[in-house]
Amino acid sequence: MRYAPGKDARWLLLRPWIYLPRLFQIIWALTGLVVSLLLRGRSKDSEVQRKLARTLLRTLTNLGPCFIKVGQALSTRPDLIRRDWLDELTKLQDDLPSFDHAIALQTVEEELGAPVEQLFEDFPDVPVAAASLGQVYKARLHGQHWVAVKVQRPNLAFILRRDMVLIRTLGVLGAPFLPLNLGFGLGEIIDEFGRSLFEEIDYYCEADNAERFSALFADNPAVTIPKVERLLSARRVLTTSWIHGTKMRDRQELKAQRLNPPALIRTGVISGLQQLLEYGYFHADPHPGNLFALSGQTGDLGHVAYVDFGMMDSISNSDRLTLTGAVV
Structure with missing residues (x-):
């Protein structure tokens, strides 16, 4: 690995x-x-x-x-x-x-030690998204709690x-x-x-990244990080809470959902600068597929959710202070 x-x-x-x-x-x-x-x-x-x-x-x-x-x-x-x-x-x-659904079910069973029927109340036959390293299912846990289940591609x-x-x-x-x-x-x-x-294909590492990133923004209502379901996660399967939002790709789609693009941009810029200059730990793959716009607004800040924490990185304190001094 x-x-x-x-x-x-x-x-x-x-x-x-x-x-x-x-x-x-x-x-x-x-x-x-x-x-x-x-x-x-x-x-x-x-x-x-x-x-x-x-x-x-x-x-x-x-x-x-x-x-x-x-x-x-x-x-x-x-x-x-x-x-x-x-x-x-x-x-x-x-x-x-997407890759074959039967292979995805087999991966879940091998990694989590039980068939999906026992682990989830509802598990769909088709993923909602498929990316380079895995595909994501919108599943439901017992108790009406929706989760995103990412299953890694085979081999x-x-x-x-x-x-x-x-x-x-x-x-x-x-x-x-x-x-x-x-x-x-x-x-x-x-x-x-x-x-x-x-590093990205080790979902244990990604779960650790998500929890560390979440702790940094725990007191920030404008930034949402999905909660990791540790009991339903392993090296090739990662389960997190489901994010109900709009992907930040199309300005017209955001407006149709009554969302405020300038407020969302402001949150994106400020949270990015915080990661780089204040925390020294940042999301290294913030493409539009990994950013969701959420309803609501806190002051002049829109609500944004980050997902997919396979690619994270750190910056040393000396470099962080150098960058901050340059900006100032």
């Missing part, structure tokens, strides 16, 4: 029947994508750009979790990606194809270990041919990405 690039590389090199077909698949897919972008990327035709965006989405989705994570990061960067591509890439946040540790070795190899070999701002330190960037991925 730990990222170890050297050890993982030795493990994979001894298994050419695993890495050779996968390496060919990755190179083939990325080559086709690059050719499409080079040939049609400068087109002014909006329909051409929509097709390119769908090609990018399809390529990343087909290549699996590691590449989907890269696409998720790009989906929040309008400074790097064309605005008309972002709508397609946001589908990588929680609108991916995930193997897939991540295999693909991270190949991505790192291709990245290090290709770095000298990239522009300086992209190629410099690419190996270290990939290693940081790999470490965060392996």
Whole structure:
């Protein structure tokens, strides 16, 4: 469950029947994508750009979790990606194809030690969302209490270990041919990405993160953190209270729910600065799929809920004070 690039590389090199077909698949897919972008990327035709965006989405989705994570990061960067591509890439946040429901039920039973019929009063046949590493069900506990049950995709540790070795190899070999701002330190960037991925697939770690994050905002009525159901959580299954809110993607949808976008933005900015400059512990994956707008308002602050605490990070006191001094 730990990222170890050297050890993982030795493990994979001894298994050419695993890495050779996968390496060919990755190179083939990325080559086709690059050719499409080079040939049609400068087109002014909006329909051409929509097709390119769908090609990018399809390529990343087909290549699996590691590449989907890269696409998720790009989906929040309008400074790097064309605005008309972002709508397609946001589908990588929680609108991916789900895996087989029977496998999800088997994972729950293996991890929690009992069938879902005993653990939940109502457990649906279809997830409400599917992301790169797992899918989420809206289930009901005994007593009418609704919860979100996140179930990890099958065989995930193997897939991540295999693909991270190949991505790192291709990245290090290709770095000298990239522009300086992209190629410099690419190996270290990939290693940081790999470490965060392996932390993210340990749901015990995510449960600890959620409870620590919740304690920081315990006295803040504008920020809501779902409660972890420890008895229904394990390494590959995480159960938390259900958040009844509106995803912070579409301004018109927020207005239709009688929510106040400027107040929500204010809460998002202030809570983000608190995490970075006051607490030194922050949510490292705050894309729109992980932020919900809630009803109500406290003064000029809208009510916001954070979810998905797989990617968290800390900043040292010295760096935090340096940043604070710079802002002041």
